[in-house]
Amino acid sequence: SQTIHQWPATLVQPVGSPLSLECTVEGTSNPNLYWYRQAAGRGLQLLFYSVGIGQISSEVPQNLSASRPQDRQFILSSKKLLLSDSGFYLCAWSLSYGRDQAFFGQGTRLTVV
Amino acid sequence: GDSVTQMEGPVTLSEEAFLTINCTYTATGYPSLFWYVQYPGEGLQLLLKATKADDKGSNKGFEATYRKETTSFHLEKGSVQVSDSAVYFCALREEIKAAGNKLTFGGGTRVLVKP
Numbered sequence: 001s002q003t004i005h006q007w008p009a010t011l012v013q014p015v016g017s018p019l020s021l022e023c024t025v026e027g028t029s030n031p032n033l034y035w036y037r038q039a040a041g042r043g044l045q046l047l048f049y050s051v052g053i054g055q056i057s058s059e060v061p062q063n064l065s066a067s068r069p070q071d072r073q074f075i076l077s078s079k080k081l082l083l084s085d086s087g088f089y090l091c092a093w094s095l096s097y098g099r100d101q102a103f104f105g106q107g108t109r110l111t112v113v
Numbered sequence: 114g115d116s117v118t119q120m121e122g123p124v125t126l127s128e129e130a131f132l133t134i135n136c137t138y139t140a141t142g143y144p145s146l147f148w149y150v151q152y153p154g155e156g157l158q159l160l161l162k163a164t165k166a167d168d169k170g171s172n173k174g175f176e177a178t179y180r181k182e183t184t185s186f187h188l189e190k191g192s193v194q195v196s197d198s199a200v201y202f203c204a205l206r207e208e209i210k211a212a213g214n215k216l217t218f219g220g221g222t223r224v225l226v227k228p
Contacts, residue, residue, distance in 0.1 A: 034216055043220030044157075044202055057215075090157065094206065094216060101147055102206070102216050104157040 002027035006091045006105030013112055019064075019078040021108050023091030026072065031093040033074040034102065035066055038088040050074060051096060086112045115140045119203045119219035126193055126226050134188040134222045136177075136203035144205040146170075146179050146186040149218075151200045160188075160201070193226045200224070 006023045013019060025031050035047045046059045048066035056066050063082050067075045074091060088109050094102040119136040126132060138144065148160040148170070161170030166181035175190045186203060203219040 032216075036218070038221075044218040046215075046217060049215060092157075092216070100145070100206075101159045101162055102204075104149075106156045 002093075002103065004091065004093055004103055004105045006108060008108060009106065010109045011111070013081050013110065015083055015112055016080045019076070019081050019085070019110070021076040021089055021091075021110075023074045023076075023105055024072055025074075025093045028072070028093070028095070030071060030096045032096050033068060034092040034094075035074065035076050036090040036092065038090065038107075039086075044090070048076070081112045083112050086110055115144070115205060115207055115215065115217045117203050117205055117217055117219035119201075119222055121220065122200075122223035124222060124224045126224070128195060128226055128228050129192045130226075132188075132190045132193045132197070132224065134201055134203075134224070136186045136188065136219060138184050138186065138203075138205050140184075140205055140207050142207050144207040146177070147204040147206065148175070148177055148186070148188050149202040149204060151202065151221075153199070157202065193224075195226045195228055198224060198226045 003026045033050045036044050037047050038044050048058055050056050050068045053068055064078050088107050090107045091105040092102040116139045145164045147162045149157045150160045151157050161172040163170040163179035166179050169178045177186050177188045200221045200223045202221045206216045
């Protein structure tokens with residue numbers, strides 16, 4: 001069976017500090033991977049998606065970057081966090097073929113202070 | 114590009130009331146459509162889906178029909194319960210040539226069911 005791991009669950013970071021959130025998927029190969037952000041009181045915004053190793057598509061200009069160093073590993077990073085980066089970050093995966101659902105990690109609540 | 118528009122919340126209902134959450138989409142191809150639900154303190158989970166026009170997805174008393182002519186996928190439930198209080202997200206997944214599949218969500222609708 002497939003599983004998705006996302007960590008840490010909560011994170012409090014000062015403004016200007018770096019960020020690294022990691023997401024790994026088990027039990028499948030060549031998944032599509034996604035990073036979403038859910039800001040307080042707002043909907044779910046697609047930040048990045050990846051269809052393969054080293055292939056990253058950015059949906060919105062921002063202070064964040066993403067990388068996919070391995071097939072089932074997706075990392076969300078920032079060199080210097082802003083207050084506006086606070087939010088709930090969700091990693092997700094879906095099959096690279098077909099039109100089936102996505103599966104979500106439990107999310108990381110990031111508070112930038 | 115692709116987009117999903119759903120009615121803004123919050124939607125407040127009494128138990129056993131009828132619930133409708135409107136969702137319309139814009140896509141260049143033939144997407145699959147989904148409703149996801151996020152219960153308080155939990156992650157997103159799939160509620161139902163439809164992969165082609167006129168398909169009806171259903172689960173836990175919720176239903177939604179894929180309407181290509183109106184580009185809509187409205188969510189309905191005939192009699193809500195307090196346990197249905199959650200945030201509901203409409204989403205589409207479209208295959209993009211040479212770019213894999215892209216999953217786009219609406220803004221979410223918070224539903225609060227009061228006893």
